[in-house]
Amino acid sequence: MKPFVKITGIVAFLPEINIDTDAIIPKQFLKTIEKTGLGKYLFYDKRFDVEGKLNSDFVLNKEPWNKAEIIVAGDNFGCGSSREHAPWALLDFGIKCVISTSFADIFYNNSFKNGLLPIVVDKNCLDDLSKFARLGENISVDLEAQTIIVNSFVFNFAIDLYRKHCLIKGLDDVGITLEKSNLIDIYENKIKDKSWVIPDFQNIKL
Amino acid sequence: MKKTLFDKIWESHLVEERSDDSALIYIDRHLIHEVTSPQAFEGLRTMKRKVRRPDLTLAVADHNVPTEGRVDGIKDEIARIQVETLEKNVKEFEIPYLPLLDPRQGIVHVVGPEQGFTLPGCTIVCGDSHTSTHGAFGALAFGIGTSEVEHVFATQTLMQKKPKTMLLKVEGSLSVGITSKDLALGVIKKLGASGGTGYILEYSGKQISNLSMEARMTLCNMSIEAGARAALIAPDEKTVLYLKDKPLAPKGDLLKEAKKSWASLFSDEMANYDMKLSINASTIEPHVTWGTSPEDVISINDCIPNPEDAKNDIKKKAMQDSLKYMGLVSGQKLTDIAIDKVFIGSCTNSRIEDLREAALVVEGKKVSAKVHAMVVPGSGLIKLQAEKEGLAQVFIDAGFDWREPGCSMCLGMNPDQLKPKERCASTSNRNFRGRQGRDGRTHLLSPGMAAGAAVAGHFIDITKS
Numbered sequence: 001m002k003p004f005v006k007i008t009g010i011v012a013f014l015p016e017i018n019i020d021t022d023a024i025i026p027k028q029f030l031k032t033i034e035k036t037g038l039g040k041y042l043f044y045d046k047r048f049d050v051e052g053k054l055n056s057d058f059v060l061n062k063e064p065w066n067k068a069e070i071i072v073a074g075d076n077f078g079c080g081s082s083r084e085h086a087p088w089a090l091l092d093f094g095i096k097c098v099i100s101t102s103f104a105d106i107f108y109n110n111s112f113k114n115g116l117l118p119i120v121v122d123k124n125c126l127d128d129l130s131k132f133a134r135l136g137e138n139i140s141v142d143l144e145a146q147t148i149i150v151n152s153f154v155f156n157f158a159i160d161l162y163r164k165h166c167l168i169k170g171l172d173d174v175g176i177t178l179e180k181s182n183l184i185d186i187y188e189n190k191i192k193d194k195s196w197v198i199p200d201f202q203n204i205k206l
Numbered sequence: 207m208k209k210t211l212f213d214k215i216w217e218s219h220l221v222e223e224r225s226d227d228s229a230l231i232y233i234d235r236h237l238i239h240e241v242t243s244p245q246a247f248e249g250l251r252t253m254k255r256k257v258r259r260p261d262l263t264l265a266v267a268d269h270n271v272p273t274e275g276r277v278d279g280i281k282d283e284i285a286r287i288q289v290e291t292l293e294k295n296v297k298e299f300e301i302p303y304l305p306l307l308d309p310r311q312g313i314v315h316v317v318g319p320e321q322g323f324t325l326p327g328c329t330i331v332c333g334d335s336h337t338s339t340h341g342a343f344g345a346l347a348f349g350i351g352t353s354e355v356e357h358v359f360a361t362q363t364l365m366q367k368k369p370k371t372m373l374l375k376v377e378g379s380l381s382v383g384i385t386s387k388d389l390a391l392g393v394i395k396k397l398g399a400s401g402g403t404g405y406i407l408e409y410s411g412k413q414i415s416n417l418s419m420e421a422r423m424t425l426c427n428m429s430i431e432a433g434a435r436a437a438l439i440a441p442d443e444k445t446v447l448y449l450k451d452k453p454l455a456p457k458g459d460l461l462k463e464a465k466k467s468w469a470s471l472f473s474d475e476m477a478n479y480d481m482k483l484s485i486n487a488s489t490i491e492p493h494v495t496w497g498t499s500p501e502d503v504i505s506i507n508d509c510i511p512n513p514e515d516a517k518n519d520i521k522k523k524a525m526q527d528s529l530k531y532m533g534l535v536s537g538q539k540l541t542d543i544a545i546d547k548v549f550i551g552s553c554t555n556s557r558i559e560d561l562r563e564a565a566l567v568v569e570g571k572k573v574s575a576k577v578h579a580m581v582v583p584g585s586g587l588i589k590l591q592a593e594k595e596g597l598a599q600v601f602i603d604a605g606f607d608w609r610e611p612g613c614s615m616c617l618g619m620n621p622d623q624l625k626p627k628e629r630c631a632s633t634s635n636r637n638f639r640g641r642q643g644r645d646g647r648t649h650l651l652s653p654g655m656a657a658g659a660a661v662a663g664h665f666i667d668i669t670k671s
Contacts, residue, residue, distance in 0.1 A: 017524050018399050018499045022638045027619045031270055031284040033244035033291050035352075045640045050626065074520055076400035079433065080638060081617075082242065082335040084351035102400055105435045106335055106349055113353035160367065162226055173353065174255070177230065177361045180222060184258075184363055187221045187232050196456040196464035197234055198261065199323055201302050203453045204310070 003170030009069030013133035020080035039092030078107025234328035242333030246356035273609035312585025315553035322452025326441035342422035344441035370480035376411035378488035383669035386421035387652035390428035391493035395503035402434030431500035497528035548579035548660040552616035555633035556584030564657035573605035574663030580607035631659040
C-alpha cells in the first residue's frame with residue numbers, strides 16, 4: 001500500500017448527502033478481476049451522459065477540479081454496497097483524501113486498506129472547506145499533524161492512532177496479522193472441543 | 207457484568223485484544239462470490255499465501271449470473287470471465303463451491319442459511335454489505351471489502367474496532383398483511399440512512415419472536431440501509447427448528463452440544479447498550495420508498511412529500527434532486543403512480559415465504575398489460591419448492607417471467623436492468639440512482655405490495671383489497 005503522509009491539492013466539493021458506492025462506481029464496472037484502471041469510470045453516471053460524452057456541469061469535469069486530489073462531500077459518504085472498487089476508482093482518478101461529516105462503515109474501512117484517507121469533520125468545518133473548494137484553492141492535509149490547512153486557516157481532525165500509523169507507513173494488514181499466527185493457532189486450539197462449529201461438507205455432495 | 211448478545215459473541219471470538227478498543231477476532235464462516243473475491247485471490251498468489259481455512263469457506267456465483275438460458279453459458283464475456291475466475295480460484299485453493307448449474311446455487315445470503323452454513327453464535331463475513339442478513343440467527347455477520355476478504359483468506363481473522371450497540375425494541379404487533387419488509391423500511395425511516403452507522407443493531411420484543419426465520423432475515427438484511435453493518439436477533443426454538451434439517455448444520459450429539467452453547471445467546475437483562483430505541487409495530491403501514499435513498503419511506507396512503515418540509519437545506523436539496531430523478535411531484539398520491547416493471551427477488555425478499563405472499567395476491571389475476579413483471583427466486587432449491595407448491599404456475603399464468611436464481615435486477619449486473627425512466631416496484635433493498643439501470647426509478651416495497659402493483663399497474667394498498 002502507498003503510504004499517506006501529507007498532500008497539497010485541489011479540492012472538489014460534492015454538495016450532496018448519502019453519496020453511495022453505486023454512484024462512485026456503477027455496477028457494470030465491477031465485473032473486472034483487476035484493481036486497476038477504474039479511475040475513468042469514477043462517478044460515471046455523473047461525469048458522462050447516456051452517450052458517453054463528458055458532462056461539463058459536473059465538478060470533476062471542470063478546471064481546476066478535474067485535477068482534484070481531495071473531495072469534500074456531505075453526510076454518509078460511501079453508503080451502500082461493500083465494493084472496494086469505490087476507493088480503487090477514487091485513487092486511480094487521483095483522489096487521495098475524502099472529507100465528510102460522516103462515512104459509511106465499510107467504505108471507511110476499505111479506504112484505509114488502500115491508502116485513501118477519509119477525514120471526519122464537523123458541519124462548520126465542512127462548510128468552510130466547501131467555500132475554499134469552490135474558490136479552487138489548494139488545501140494541505142497533514143496526517144502526521146492531523147491538520148487540514150488552507151490559507152491561514154488550520155482545522156484539526158481526529159483519527160484512530162493505529163489506522164494513522166498503518167497509513168503513514170503504508171503497512172500491509174495481512175502481513176501484520178500473519179506475524180501473530182501463533183495467537184491464531186492458540187485460539188484454534190482453544191476452540192477444538194467446539195466441534196459443532198466446523199461445517200461437515202461430507203453432508204453435501206459438491 | 208451484564209452482557210449483550212453482541213458482547214458474548216465478540217468476547218468468545220477474541221484472538222487478540224488491543225488497548226485501543228479494537229481486536230483481532232476469529233471468523234467462523236466466510237462466504238464468497240465472484241465480484242469481490244478475484245482481487246483477494248490474486249493478492250494471495252502474489253504474496254504466495256494460502257487460504258488458512260478453506261473448510262470454513264463457501265463459494266457461490268450470484269451477482270452477475272444470467273437468470274435465463276443459463277445452460278447455454280454466460281453470454282457477457284466479462285461476466286463469464288469473472289465467474290470462471292471464481293471457479294478456477296476455488297479449485298486452486300480447495301474451497302467448497304456450489305456451481306452455477308447446481309440446484310443449490312443461489313444468492314449467497316439465501317444459500318448460507320439454506321445449507322445450514324449460517325449458525326448462531328458464529329462470526330460470519332462476506333464481501334457483500336447484505337451479510338447483515340445472517341444476524342437473524344444470532345450470528346455476528348457483517349459485510350467486508352476485498353482487502354478484508356484477503357485478510358480472512360490468509361488468517362481466518364479480522365482486525366475490527368469494537369462497534370457500539372443499539373437495542374431496537376419492537377413494541378406491539380404488526381397488523382394483518384404487514385410484513386417484516388414494511389417493518390424494516392419503518393426502521394430505516396426512523397433511523398435515517400446513517401442512523402445506525404457504527405452500531406450493531408439488536409432487535410428484540412414479542413413481535414420479533416413472532417417473526418419467522420425468513421422474516422427475521424429480511425429485517426436484518428435491510429439494517430445496513432440504516433447504516434448498521436450488522437444486526438442481531440437472539441436465537442430461539444424457531445432458529446433451531448429452521449436449522450434442524452439443513453445439510454451443514456450440526457446433527458445428533460453435535461447438535462446437542464451446539465444447542466447448549468446457543469442457549470446462552472441472549473442479552474442479559476439490564477445489559478448496557480450505547481443506545482436504546484423503540485418502535486411501535488402496530489403503527490407500521492405498508493411502506494413504499496419514493497426517493498433515491500432507502501430512508502425516503504412513506505406509507506402507501508401518503509402523498510409524495512414536499513421538500514419545503516425538509517428539516518434542513520441539505521435535505522431539502524436532496525429531496526428536490528430525488529423528486530426530479532424519480533419524475534415525481536410533491537403532493538402526488540402514491541396510488542396514482544403508474545409503474546413499468548416489477549421485480550420480486552434479491553437477498554431481501556426472494557425466499558419461499560416471500561413468493562407465497564406474492565402468489566397469494568396474484569392468484570387468478572393477470573399482470574397489467576402495461577407492466578413487465580419478473581420473479582427471481584433466491585436459490586435453485588426455492589425455485590424447485592415454488593414449482594412443487596404450484597406458486598410458479600400462479601406467476602406464469604398471471605404473466606410473470608419465472609427466472610433462474612441470482613441477484614438479478616437488485617443491482618443489474620446481469621442483463622436484468624431498467625431502461626432510462628422506467629419505474630419499478632422492487633422487493634430489493636436499494637433505490638439508489640442507477641442501481642437497477644441508468645436513470646431507472648426504483649421503489650422499494652414488500653413482495654405482496656409488488657405483486658399488487660404488478661396486477662393494478664400502479665401502487666395499491668393490498669391490505670385494503
